[in-house]
Amino acid sequence: MRVAVTGATGNVGTSVLAALAAEPRVEAVTGIARRVPDGPPPPKVTWAGADVARDPLEALLRDADAVIHLAWLIQPSRDEARTHEVNVIGSQRVFEAAAQAGVRTVVHASSVGAYAPGPKDRRVDESWSTTGIPTSFYSRHKAAVERILDAFEATHADVRVVRLRPGLIFKAEAASEIRRLFAGPFLPRRLVRRALVPIVPRTPGLVFQAVHSDDVARAYRLALVDGTARGAYNVAAEPALDADALAHLLGAVPVPVPAAVLRSAAALTWWARLQPTEPGWVDLGLGVPLMDTARAREELGWEPRHGAGEAFMELFDGLRRGAGGATPPLAPGAGGPARVREVAQGVGARNEP
Numbered sequence: 001m002r003v004a005v006t007g008a009t010g011n012v013g014t015s016v017l018a019a020l021a022a023e024p025r026v027e028a029v030t031g032i033a034r035r036v037p038d039g040p041p042p043p044k045v046t047w048a049g050a051d052v053a054r055d056p057l058e059a060l061l062r063d064a065d066a067v068i069h070l071a072w073l074i075q076p077s078r079d080e081a082r083t084h085e086v087n088v089i090g091s092q093r094v095f096e097a098a099a100q101a102g103v104r105t106v107v108h109a110s111s112v113g114a115y116a117p118g119p120k121d122r123r124v125d126e127s128w129s130t131t132g133i134p135t136s137f138y139s140r141h142k143a144a145v146e147r148i149l150d151a152f153e154a155t156h157a158d159v160r161v162v163r164l165r166p167g168l169i170f171k172a173e174a175a176s177e178i179r180r181l182f183a184g185p186f187l188p189r190r191l192v193r194r195a196l197v198p199i200v201p202r203t204p205g206l207v208f209q210a211v212h213s214d215d216v217a218r219a220y221r222l223a224l225v226d227g228t229a230r231g232a233y234n235v236a237a238e239p240a241l242d243a244d245a246l247a248h249l250l251g252a253v254p255v256p257v258p259a260a261v262l263r264s265a266a267a268l269t270w271w272a273r274l275q276p277t278e279p280g281w282v283d284l285g286l287g288v289p290l291m292d293t294a295r296a297r298e299e300l301g302w303e304p305r306h307g308a309g310e311a312f313m314e315l316f317d318g319l320r321r322g323a324g325g326a327t328p329p330l331a332p333g334a335g336g337p338a339r340v341r342e343v344a345q346g347v348g349a350r351n352e353p
Contacts, residue, residue, distance in 0.1 A: 002028045003224065004061050004103075006052055006094055007070030008045075009033040009327035011174035012109065015217035016068060017042045025225050032060060032071070035328040052090035057097035066105035066224055067098045074181045077270070077278040077348040080137050087141040088148070095152045099159060107223050108149060110163040110232065112209065114142035118289025120207050125292045126165070126232040133287040136280035160230055162223045166216050167209030167236040167291065170311040173325040174213060175318030176332045183319075184275040184347045185339035192320040197250045201257035202243035205286045209236035212306035212314070222300040229300060234291035237304040241312060249309050250316075259286055276348030 003020060007013045008031030020026045021043040029045045036047040048060050052071045061067060071094070073086045091108070098106050113136065116129040132143030146163070153161050170178075179187060216235055223229045239245060243254040259282070267279040296302045306314075317323075324332030335342040 001026050001065045001225070002030075002063055003066045003068060004030040004032060004064040005068045005070060006032045007072060007109075008047075009035070009037060010070065010329045011171065011177060011213055012169055012216055012220075013070050014173070014325055014327060014330065015171065015213040016070065016220050017045055019214070019217040019221040020044065020224075023221055023225065030060060030064065032057075033327075037327045039326060051086070052094050053085045057093060058100050061097050061101040061103055064098075064101065064103050066107065067094065067103050068107045068109075068220055068224065069094050070109045072109065073351050074138065075276055075348060075351045076346075077137070077276055078346070079349065082351065083137060084141060088144045091145045092148050095148065099152070099156050103159065105160045105162070105224065106152075107162045107164065107220060108145070110146060110165045111138075111142045112165055112167050112234070112236070112288050112291055113139045113284055114146050114165060115288050115291075117287040120205055120290055122290070123292035124289045126234055126295060128289060133280070133284050136284040136287075137278070138280070139284050139288075160227070162229050163232040164216070164219055164223065165232055165234050165291065166219070167211050167308075169213050169216055170210055170315035171213035172314045172318030172321075172323045173330055175315055176322060176324035176334065177330050178315065179319055180276075180335055180342060182275075182277045182281075184277075185335060185342035186274060186347075187319075189320055189322050192316065194250050194252075194316075197252050199255045200243045200247045200250065200252045201262060202254040203257050203259050203262050203286070205259065206262070206282075207240050207242040207290065208285055208288075209240050209291060210308040210311050211235055211237045211304060212311040215302075215304040215306055215311075218305075219296060219300065219302045222302055226300060233296040233300060233302075234293045235296055235302070236291050236293055237306060237308040237311060239308055240290050241308055245309065246312070249313055270348065273347040273349075278348070 114130040116131040130146040132139035247254045263282045
């Protein structure tokens with residue numbers, strides 16, 4: 001089996017490449033990214049530089065039996081025209097190029113963020129509505145791509161389509177990238193210590209699910225090689241993480257904070273360019289339901305090897321150490337000396353430093 005992977009150099013992409021390297025049924029992988037690494041590629045991988053929103057794609061997919069589509073922009077949060085171009089239009093271009101190239105399997109990186117508002121006191125399965133959280137651009141884009149895939153499946157019945165919907169995805173090697181995307185340049189590493197986190201905000205409804213990047217990559221591998229796998233699969237580890245769970249992990253004290261206060265703080269710091277995370281992410285965390293992962297476990301045979309708390313603490317400790325990876329998105333020094341490039345280019349105004 002020959003596989004093409006878009007977004008191959010990011011948090012999930014690097015883990016997927018490692019998972020495919022260990023899969024005997026995969027012969028070769030084309031790793032597609034806007035910025036390809038300078039060093040030698042991982043086993044079985046040939047790098048290909050391409051922007052899914054703008055560059056020709058069909059030739060890159062022509063010899064592939066399957067495409068795993070991971071390419072996605074979180075930033076620039078201040079330029080939705082650009083994020084929409086990559087996330088929505090780029091996804092549609094990947095699917096159309098796959099069909100034109102004769103690819104028979106498409107595995108798409110959807111998300112818990114595609115779901116409409118839902119319960120926090122019970123779990124929902126994959127039939128829950130994927131109309132998204134309207135005030136979050138990330139959620140709007142994920143929901144839009146779900147509709148594009150609906151239409152794609154209706155007109156390409158010969159293509160097997162799989163959608164993975166994971167929770168938040170963590171690993172230590174992604175710490176520098178996640179810090180740039182969500183915390184920005186003004187978070188000192190020396191403050192990311194358990195002893196220096198005395199409180200955790202306890203906001204009603206702010207509960208999220210997490211999963212380790214390597215565990216998500218195993219789900220992609222299983223969905224790829226199982227020719228009967230079709231449709232959507234929720235992917236998350238246990239337990240769901242709320243303020244009490246985070247306080248326990250960090251040795252902190254949960255303190256009640258109303259949702260309106262939390263969102264206002266996010267909005268003010270975003271507009272002041274103190275951090276790059278627009279306030280729709282708060283709405284997303286408050287709104288999306290908790291997911292039932294029974295289908296992935298029962299049909300794919302998937303089980304996470306890391307708990308949600310373990311994945312979160314691996315990321316937390318990676319932030320303290322300034323951990324990163326060998327690809328451009330994961331590089332620890334991507335923000336420049338003292339993160340000056342991040343500041344000079346605008347916090348949340350560019351998708352890469």
